[in-house]
């Protein structure tokens with residue numbers, strides 16, 4: 400008997416089974432693939448309501464932050480149930496609004512990295528040797544994709560500046576974390592996200608990482624004015640504090656690219672508090688704290 404999905408880490412196999420069972424229970428969920436990882440795993444997207452325009456939630460960029468995958472699926476499941484039964488979630492009626500602008504969730508942007516973190520370098524297919532060579536420490540702390548590129552350093556937003564900062568810190572080759580690659584969008588996973596963002600109108604982007612109970616909300620001059628107000632609302636609903644980009648978190652992130660390229664609000668939510676990888680036991684508390692914020696993010 401498989402343990403409950405939320406009671407054990409989300410290996411890719413368990414993740415696939417969970418997606419299938421969600422689709423079976425809630426046939427109105429639209430399940431598609433936004434592309435493939437280096438090792439050929441699918442980057443699944445789950446949509447509820449109108450797929451275009453949409454609000455986008457994306458998680459599982461950093462391998463050891465796999466609890467974001469579970470948070471997003473847990474929310475998707477509750478949202479689908481509320482939608483099906485015409486119920487409220489966190490006091491908000493889930494209904495017609497989502498037919499105007501739906502929610503798309505990309506729970507696991509980095510399935511190869513998560514496989515390495517949970518099952519070791521051997522799970523990386525033809526990159527198994529590469530991953531084993533790069534992995535100088537506990538695989539559970541892996542953050543990058545299968546060939547040692549940190550996906551959230553690989554987006555085209557201040558990429559050259561970020562590269563220089565990485566080099567100053569001695570990060571100049573494939574690494575378990577913080578190596579941004581040879582050029583922006585060099586990785587199939589980041590390219591898949593970029594082509595998704597270009598293929599439909601994403602009104603607002605929320606990317607999920609761990610940890611710190613923080614919300615990053617701006618990226619330079621192209622940050623739209625309403626980002627600040629939305630950020631304040633998100634902060635009020637969750638108790639998470641607003642922070643500004645600094646150091647190696649300054650550039651190259653998915654939300655940075657989104658803000659700069661589209662001039663629409665983009666956020667990074669750092670879920671939970673503690674040491675990565677956060678244990679599955681933290682999920683209930685994190686979800687309880689974030690549910691209202693997630694509902695507001697999905698419907699506003």
Ligand SMILES: [Zn+2]
Pocket residue numbers: 460461464551608609
């Ligand atoms: Zn992260």
